[in-house]
Amino acid sequence: ISKLKPAFDKYVGTITAANASFLTDGASAVLLTSEDKAKELGLTPKAELVDYTFTAGDLYDELLLGPAYSIAEVLKKNNLTIDDIDVWEIHEAFAGQVCSVLKALENEEWCKAHVGYDKAVGSIPKNKINQWGGSLSIGHPFGATGGRLLTMAANRLVKGGGKYAILTACAAGAHGTAMLIKRYESTEQKVKSAAKSVISKAEDALEDIKE
Numbered sequence: 001i002s003k004l005k006p007a008f009d010k011y012v013g014t015i016t017a018a019n020a021s022f023l024t025d026g027a028s029a030v031l032l033t034s035e036d037k038a039k040e041l042g043l044t045p046k047a048e049l050v051d052y053t054f055t056a057g058d059l060y061d062e063l064l065l066g067p068a069y070s071i072a073e074v075l076k077k078n079n080l081t082i083d084d085i086d087v088w089e090i091h092e093a094f095a096g097q098v099c100s101v102l103k104a105l106e107n108e109e110w111c112k113a114h115v116g117y118d119k120a121v122g123s124i125p126k127n128k129i130n131q132w133g134g135s136l137s138i139g140h141p142f143g144a145t146g147g148r149l150l151t152m153a154a155n156r157l158v159k160g161g162g163k164y165a166i167l168t169a170c171a172a173g174a175h176g177t178a179m180l181i182k183r184y185e186s187t188e189q190k191v192k193s194a195a196k197s198v199i200s201k202a203e204d205a206l207e208d209i210k211e
Contacts, residue, residue, distance in 0.1 A: 019095035024139030028147025045184040047154040047165070051078055057174040064097040066176020067168040068104040072115035074166065074178040082122035086162025089153040091145055091169035092135040101170075131156065145169065150179065157183040 006013030007020060031043075038045050055069035067090060075081060082105075092098050102124060104110050111117040132152055135145060146169065153165040161183075168178040185193065 014096055015094050019136070021091075021093055021135035021140035024141050026139065026141030026144045026148075028144040028151065030147045030150055046158050047181040047184050050164075050180040050182050052179040053077070053177065055176045057176070059174045062174050064093055064170040064174075065100055065104060066170045066174055067091075067178060068101045068110075068121075068176070069115060070176040070178035071101075071105065071166060071168055072111065072117065072121050074180050075121065076116070078180060080164065080180075082124055085124075085164050085166050086128065086160065087131075087153050087156045087165035088124055088129045089149045089156075089165065089167040090129055090134065091140075091149060092130070093140070093170055095136060097170060150181070153181060154183075157181070 001016075001018040004016035004018050007015050007017065009015075032049070033041075033043075035045065035048075051074055053070050053073045055066055055073060057063075057065055057069055075085075090098055090101070104114075105121040106123045108120040111120050115121065138148070149167040149169065153167045156162070157165050163183055165181050165183075166178055167181070168176065170176055
């Protein structure tokens with residue numbers, strides 16, 4: 001692998017056929033509907049769409065850095081931090097592109113200058129990223145990868161019992177997109193969760209009083 005020739009810059013390039021997503025034939029489908037319509041059809045949703053964002057950066061210096069902008073924005077809009085996210089699905093156009101996004105989010109100076117944070121957005125745990133394979137291993141069928149990211153994120157939430165997932169991708173023109181989804185809970189489950197939260201807070205308050 002180390003002997004492969006760079007695909008773009010012949011002199012100092014690091015992107016080769018081994019660390020770039022490959023074009024594959026594929027398809028994906030997503031059923032997006034309201035909760036009421038899902039019930040009417042006798043279907044149980046896997047996740048709910050909480051929020052999404054699109055960003056644009058500098059075409060020359062930040063060509064594939066869009067996800068760093070979109071991740072920071074969708075987290076801030078929803079008062080969340082990296083620690084709140086259980087599942088990450090990051091489109092791997094190139095291995096170096098993903099590494100650049102992760103490094104940007106970890107860099108306090110970059111985050112202050114570019115995404116309006118007063119500190120680094122944070123470090124995304126590697127064991128939460130693309131656990132079932134990403135575009136480097138699965139491939140990148142144009143037009144299908146977005147659906148693949150969404151369905152994989154939802155299925156990972158269901159299987160792992162997580163609460164939130166973020167899926168993100170870069171695009172030509174220095175664009176970036178990120179979507180925040182939440183594992184589906186029925187109205188009954190939400191009531192039970194809220195009740196447990198109230199009880200837990202009450203128990204904590206009683207402990208404080210005792211102390």
